[in-house]
Amino acid sequence: MTSLVRFFLNGRDATAVAEPTMSLLQLLRDSLGCFGVRAGCRQGGCGSCSVLVDDRLVLACLVPAQRVDGARVVTVEGLASGGRLSAVQAAFVAEGATQCGYCSSGMVLAVTALLKENPQPSEEDVQEAIAGNICRCTGYLPIVRAALRAAREGTVEERG
Amino acid sequence: MGGEQGMACADHVERHSQDSSGVNLRNRPGVNDSYLTPASTDEAAQILADSAPRSVALGGGTMVMALFADGTAPFNTLIDLSRIGLDRIDTADGGVRIGAMVTLDGLARHPQTAFLSAAARSIGGPAIRNLATVGGNVAVCGDLAVALSALGAEIELRRGRERTTIAVEGWRPDIGEGALIVSVTLPRAPRSLGFYKLARRRHASQAVVTAAVHRTSDGRLRVAAGGFHRPPSVVEAADLAAAGEALSQMFEPVSDATASAAYRHRMLPVALGAAHAVANGEPTSK
Numbered sequence: 164m165t166s167l168v169r170f171f172l173n174g175r176d177a178t179a180v181a182e183p184t185m186s187l188l189q190l191l192r193d194s195l196g197c198f199g200v201r202a203g204c205r206q207g208g209c210g211s212c213s214v215l216v217d218d219r220l221v222l223a224c225l226v227p228a229q230r231v232d233g234a235r236v237v238t239v240e241g242l243a244s245g246g247r248l249s250a251v252q253a254a255f256v257a258e259g260a261t262q263c264g265y266c267s268s269g270m271v272l273a274v275t276a277l278l279k280e281n282p283q284p285s286e287e288d289v290q291e292a293i294a295g296n297i298c299r300c301t302g303y304l305p306i307v308r309a310a311l312r313a314a315r316e317g318t319v320e321e322r323g
Numbered sequence: 324m325g326g327e328q329g330m331a332c333a334d335h336v337e338r339h340s341q342d343s344s345g346v347n348l349r350n351r352p353g354v355n356d357s358y359l360t361p362a363s364t365d366e367a368a369q370i371l372a373d374s375a376p377r378s379v380a381l382g383g384g385t386m387v388m389a390l391f392a393d394g395t396a397p398f399n400t401l402i403d404l405s406r407i408g409l410d411r412i413d414t415a416d417g418g419v420r421i422g423a424m425v426t427l428d429g430l431a432r433h434p435q436t437a438f439l440s441a442a443a444r445s446i447g448g449p450a451i452r453n454l455a456t457v458g459g460n461v462a463v464c465g466d467l468a469v470a471l472s473a474l475g476a477e478i479e480l481r482r483g484r485e486r487t488t489i490a491v492e493g494w495r496p497d498i499g500e501g502a503l504i505v506s507v508t509l510p511r512a513p514r515s516l517g518f519y520k521l522a523r524r525r526h527a528s529q530a531v532v533t534a535a536v537h538r539t540s541d542g543r544l545r546v547a548a549g550g551f552h553r554p555p556s557v558v559e560a561a562d563l564a565a566a567g568e569a570l571s572q573m574f575e576p577v578s579d580a581t582a583s584a585a586y587r588h589r590m591l592p593v594a595l596g597a598a599h600a601v602a603n604g605e606p607t608s609k
Contacts, residue, residue, distance in 0.1 A: 164356060164357045164358065166358065172332075173332070182356065183356040183357050183358035183399075183400075183401055184356050184358075184391045184396070184399075184401065186388055186391070186392065191332070195332055196332040197332035198332070199332070205389075205392040206389045206392060206393065207385050207388075207389055207447075207451060210448065210450065213450050219453045220449050220450045220453055221450050221453050221454050222385075222450045222451065222454065224388065224389075224392060225383070225384045225385050225388045225389065225451075225454055226384060226388070226454065227358065227381065227384055227388060227401065227403065229358050229360075229403070230384075230403065230405060238332065240332045273448075273449070273450070276449065277449075290526070291449075291526055292448075292449055293448075294448040294449075294524075294525075294526030294527040295447055295448015295449060295450050295451055295526075295527045296448065
């Protein structure tokens with residue numbers, strides 16, 4: 164029993180066929196080519212598939228694909244605009260907060276979600292915000308510095 | 324549609340050729356799989372009762388979707404509860420009724436359930452709390468079940484048209500077959516709750532032992548411990564020493580990847596003492 168799912172993906176209309184047990188992660192990667200959404204553990208344990216659904220941070224591996232019908236979904240591919248990185252992305256580059264890069268898209272979205280809600284977070288706020296996102300390079304300090312830099316330097320519009 | 328499909332993020336996608344994660348995809352869709360979105364609690368309860376055990380109630384998806392990814396899901400019918408309006412927190416006559424579909428984030432932020440905020444925030448990271456629900460956490464005997472059982476909370480169940488209630492600590496997975504958790508109710512809202520989750524990391528970590536201490540209106544302590552997906556152990560006693568003694572007699576922790584049963588037993592007084600300190604407003608080390 165497949166279903167046609169229509170939603171807004173990175174500001175554009177998207178349509179895809181979803182099986183009943185399909186996750187948003189499968190839909191985004193396998194049907195829509197959003198490979199910035201990482202398929203890490205696919206169990207909700209690593210945070211690498213973090214995306215925004217209606218401005219809220221969620222794990223795409225745990226969201227049933229059919230549930231996003233009508234929703235606004237933002238992946239890392241949707242953060243830059245007009246060839247310019249978002250403030251959070253630019254801060255990750257400036258602080259060298261990427262290392263191997265596998266966790267980066269999820270980390271960037273977790274920080275983006277934090278700054279939407281709390282524009283001037285403390286270091287502890289940042290730590291709590293990225294607590295569900297694992298960096299196996301263990302490069303957490305530059306990631307925290309990047310989040311604080313984005314809060315300091317980015318305008319609200321630049322934060323994606 | 325049509326040709327536009329698949330162009331959202333990449334110019335070229337080989338559709339359906341393989342799972343792009345590189346892992347052999349085990350949850351091949353079955354022809355009998357179905358995804359149902361009932362529009363009312365009555366309808367959801369009826370479908371669930373009629374289709375057990377091959378159906379599952381889909382709350383936040385944090386447990387159910389992981390089973391599908393793992394290829395170990397023993398059901399093929401998903402009953403999506405997101406459109407039946409169980410996402411409210413209501414207060415009446417001094418009590419609180421928390422809808423099963425309230426998210427952990429929603430629970431943590433709601434002014435009427437501030438006493439459960441620490442318990443809700445102890446679970447997962449922000450992305451998990453935006454998805455995971457009160458009903459789901461209670462159904463798997465999570466950390467929230469420890470907090471709720473210390474408060475004497477009850478689970479409101481629907482099995483078809485039949486309505487029943489059961490104490491949170493009395494919940495067992497076999498009770499849930501074919502039944503819908505509608506809400507969790509508290510006879511009265513406490514001012515505060517002493518809650519402490521002893522874990523390896525401060526955030527997004529499984530519990531070694533989770534403990535909750537509630538001072539009842541007659542000055543006694545109602546104390547619960549658990550946190551490892553077994554029904555919480557609950558006692559009422561005059562003071563902490565008596566509660567700890569009684570609790571350690573009945574406490575039957577499990578061994579898993581987080582901690583051994585023996586270690587959990589050793590840590591029970593630590594978690595209990597910390598929860599008691601929180602209940603008394605004393606500072607605890609983080």
